[in-house]
Amino acid sequence: MTIDPARDVLGFARRLAADGVDVPPTRVHAMFEALDVLGAGSLRSVYWAGRVTLCGSPEDVERYDRVFAAYFGRRPGRPARRVTVPPVTRLVALPVDAGDGARDGDEADPDRQWVATSSRVEVLRHRDVSTLGPADRAEVGRYVSALLPAAPDRTTRRLRPSPSGPVDARRTVRSMLRHGGEPVDLRRHRHGRRQRRLVFLIDVSGSMAPYAETLLRFAHAACRVRPGTEVFTVGTRLTRVTRELRRREPAAALAAASSAIDDWSGGTRLGDELKEFLDRWGQRGTARGAVVVIGSDGWERGDPALLATQMARLARLARRIVWVNPHRGYHGYSPSTGGMRAALPYVDRLVAGHSLGAMEELAGLLGGRDPRERVRLVWGIAGRRPRGPSRGRVPQGKGEA
Template sequence: MTERPDRRSLRLAADHLWGFMSALRRAGVRPAPPKQADFLRAIAESAPRDVTSLYWYARVTLLDGVADLETFDRVFDTWFRRDDIETAVTPPPDERGNAPAPHGGDDGGPPPPDAVQGNGVEASALATTGRRAFGRSDARQRDLMRSLQATWPACLPTISSRRRHPARSGRRLDMRRVWRQARRDGGEIVRLRWTTRPPRTRRLLLLVDVSGSLRKHTSDLLRLAHTAIQAAPARTEVFTFGTRLTRVTAALSCPQVDRALDALSHEVLDAHGGTAIGAALERFLDTPRFLALARGALVIVISDGLERGDCAAMVRSTERLSRLGHRLVWWSPLACSPTYRPITRGMAGQLGSLDRLGGVRDLETGLAEIRRLPTVLAGPRRAAARHWPEPTPTGPPT
């Protein structure tokens, strides 16, 4: 049983943490009050097991980018790189008098900070807020984006438009134009006019996971979403989700990808943090103006499916999205591995609702999956389970 710290130790730990944040401000690193609250909440909910773990708690929650990293490291080393500090970061005991475990454990608390950094092993419940930089696009990425933008239109599903347009032939006469022409010809019908309903592209709905477990893939996944908006600007909607749901269609509408990603960094404040897939999908489905965007649309969810806690909400939301949309496709970076199997409870529970479970981790794999879309659209509904062995959920809910 963990020894309960005395009042003096708790007071010293609190004073030391506040002193560290004051030293950061004096050194020119000024985290916003919500970010400081995230840092203290993370320590209170899951105590760091060593100074390295504390470093990642502080770096993930307090820093906006890498510009202040050198100053941050210097201040952190001054305040915490000592042998006697290990016991100073122990959080206060709960109301029953029991101190929290030194790290997440199996009781539903947050996992160690390395999961927040995006190792793709397990999801995190730690909510972080702040601006995240998504990097600049290199020449190879721009070439792939041009290929993606040219590929999207031919691979998206179509539907007959509601409005009728004049046509040279068809199955329905345009009687108004026929009689108008007849009056010009002395009352004789000498030429028939037709109308038709030309095809138009169905709406494309992209839901992109930006949580910490996808940290190294997030930038390319957002570039992939940018190419979709540029290819079909009037028919594409993009949302991101981590611990909150954010509509980013307007930010990604800028033709210059780096400008679009820079604008996106001001709007997506939960990137590289925790995961709440079920809560985000439920929030989408509970908002009427968002719900309408999914009806009859090609819905593509890009996520590893690593849910934190109970996965029932994610499975229910996926089932409902499948009924609302024309097709529901799930792209996971984990599925790029030949040894991957959807055996977590979340993925196994929703596999029967998916039309395809594919692997996308960068622009190149994204291009390959887009080219497979016509085959998916021509096939039967909910066919993902046919292409994977029958999954057997194992382990705790993820």
């Protein structure tokens, strides 16, 4: 196979960046330098030159192998028949007045211009998981398990050495004593950074059954990359499944979690279960300063006033509350259920969770790539999030129109 570095390497780097791998220009330049040493005559040389230079973490290797096999047709050292490239859906540009008869010869017309290509994964990215078949849902689940959710950092009180920042007088004086009292260099320090805790509360009631597995896969991905993540399921009872989701393999983790959940596809008592969570775990430190993700459609069998009271308690403890509602992804959605209307004044972000694309956006939001802004809800639901005076903040409204 003949490799054109100027064309194939740049095209492969663009495809890799589109699949979610961070590929800055410096890494592409490093790959060209590696090819100058190894040579671009064999596919094996191109594979290892790109793997060493373009992969920034162990999590990028799986995506790299998948994109390499799809772009070059196979991976070195493996027979080509073992590589399955997803089918490609092509959209063609038709004249405005073209009828049904104009579509019959689309494939045979050489002058027809292709205007877009989309892989099967791209098609699945925007489809509701509740409408997918078992094979498509399993494929979406594999991509959700490969996500890398993270939480914003927080400033710690402990000071750490830093090349910039205020002068560290103690370390500077010690350095002067080692150099005979001469101020050779100024030592500086600044406050360290620590990642916040992630807490998941996932609704496993009957109305959330088509989406609960996807949310649990997302929580398992968070547990894999962040050991301090806590996961609970809510329904007719509260179940802590953190230990089960800490297993490495997604299938084994989900099987263990399913065995531990006794109220799968039951009813929903969000207010009662949230109160139990705050009394047993949240008030004791699990929710303090954490980013809490609640995955539910807001159908509440209990008293909405109790849910509003417990959400107010949670808002005083948590740094940020993200509510994932699968119905939020539909056009014209309005939070008409009593549970959602009671909870919205205390929610920082209301996002969709119905598709692979929505899960990718959620991972980016938790990772801090989305600005921390109060969401302006357009449904006329206003409320203020109470803040204690000890936190030193001016109370700010949540969900104000």
